[in-house]
Amino acid sequence: MSQPGRIGAFKPAKTAGMTVDDAEALAATALGAIAADPSHLVRFMTDTGLSPQDLQARAGERDVLAAVLEHVAGDESLLLVVTANANVKPETLMQALHTLQAPGHWSA
Secondary structure: OOOOOOEOOEOOOOOOOOOHHHHHHHHHHHHHHHHOOHHHHHHHHHHHOOOHHHHHHHOOOHHHHHHHHHHHHOOHHHHHHHHHHHOOOHHHHHHHHHHHHOOOOOOO
16 A cells, blocks of 8 residues: 555655755756767757757756756766766756756746
8 A cells, every 4th residue: 555645666756955056056067978978969969859059058947957867867877977977876866857847946
């Protein structure tokens, strides 16, 4: 039987301790790692449909930063590189992604 606040066997993700600013900073660090490797950059732009001009103009926008973290989370080797360079655990990157995707953190 599931406990209240749980769906199936999974606990809801928590964002406690992760501010939007911290999440955005980690995403910016991850974007730097992606941009440093042309093959990662091309794959990210292909996956998101962003042109180089769009990426440059929108790099600091919340939806782009969330897309960066989604991209990193989907590539284990990139995830390990990014988190090692940022000196954080992979779970922290996932927490940052959840923070950026959480309702109420979006501005109009």
